[in-house]
Amino acid sequence: MTAGALALAGRHHFIAPPAGTEKVRMRIKKSQDLSISILDEINKLIYELRPSLLDDLGLVAAARWLAGNNLETAGIKVDFKTVGKEKRLPSQLETTLFRVIQEAVTNITRHAGAKNTSISLQFKRSLIRVSIKDDGKGFDVEEAITSRDRPRGLGLLGMKERVELAKGTLSIRSRAGYGTQISIEIPLKQAVDNW
Ligand SMILES: Nc1ncnc2c1ncn2[C@@H]1O[C@H](COP(=O)(O)OP(=O)(O)OP(=O)(O)O)[C@@H](O)[C@H]1O
Numbered sequence: 001m002t003a004g005a006l007a008l009a010g011r012h013h014f015i016a017p018p019a020g021t022e023k024v025r026m027r028i029k030k031s032q033d034l035s036i037s038i039l040d041e042i043n044k045l046i047y048e049l050r051p052s053l054l055d056d057l058g059l060v061a062a063a064r065w066l067a068g069n070n071l072e073t074a075g076i077k078v079d080f081k082t083v084g085k086e087k088r089l090p091s092q093l094e095t096t097l098f099r100v101i102q103e104a105v106t107n108i109t110r111h112a113g114a115k116n117t118s119i120s121l122q123f124k125r126s127l128i129r130v131s132i133k134d135d136g137k138g139f140d141v142e143e144a145i146t147s148r149d150r151p152r153g154l155g156l157l158g159m160k161e162r163v164e165l166a167k168g169t170l171s172i173r174s175r176a177g178y179g180t181q182i183s184i185e186i187p188l189k190q191a192v193d194n195w
């Protein structure tokens, strides 16, 4: 036996687990798994909760908060602006837009590697237009949307669905190396009639 093997054998003997340790390890593993799934649940609940910020202060303040809380906290610059006269929208529509901006912002922090972003909310008499732009690495939109690996039903497809339910349109322009721009347009009159 070589010296190294001897040392290993000795060490192995020294740390050999006492009877029952494997059971304890399994229990720890189980409770770790449980904590992780509880955390996932909590995160889901928080995500689903309609933030009172949105009810109380409206979409613009809530969108500003999202940008500050996610992007700026991650060290990404935000150029935030509104165009036109800000007004409160039907609450379902505000929720839709809030969720879409939330997903876009989350995607930027998670995937884009961006330094700068710009978010604009344009209020017109008959429509609202939201644009979220980043100068990150960009991606192949077609591929991302048709990917079958989408068990959670959130993400880009969820955004599109939410916007289409509100009779709006969502377009994503992205190119590897050139960043991403998401534009959403929702007609207001029609939305008001339908909600
Ligand atoms: N702003 C972005 N910059 C770069 N890549 C992006 C951006 N937004 C999305 N992507 C790419 O598109 C893919 C699909 O995004 P999508 O939001 O649908 O899913 P996800 O973020 O991976 O998961 P989740 O379901 O949690 O949202 C991402 O995995 C990422 O590769």
Ligand SMILES: [Mg+2]
Residues within 6 Å of the ligand: 103, 106, 107, 154, 155, 156
């Ligand atoms: Mg996503």
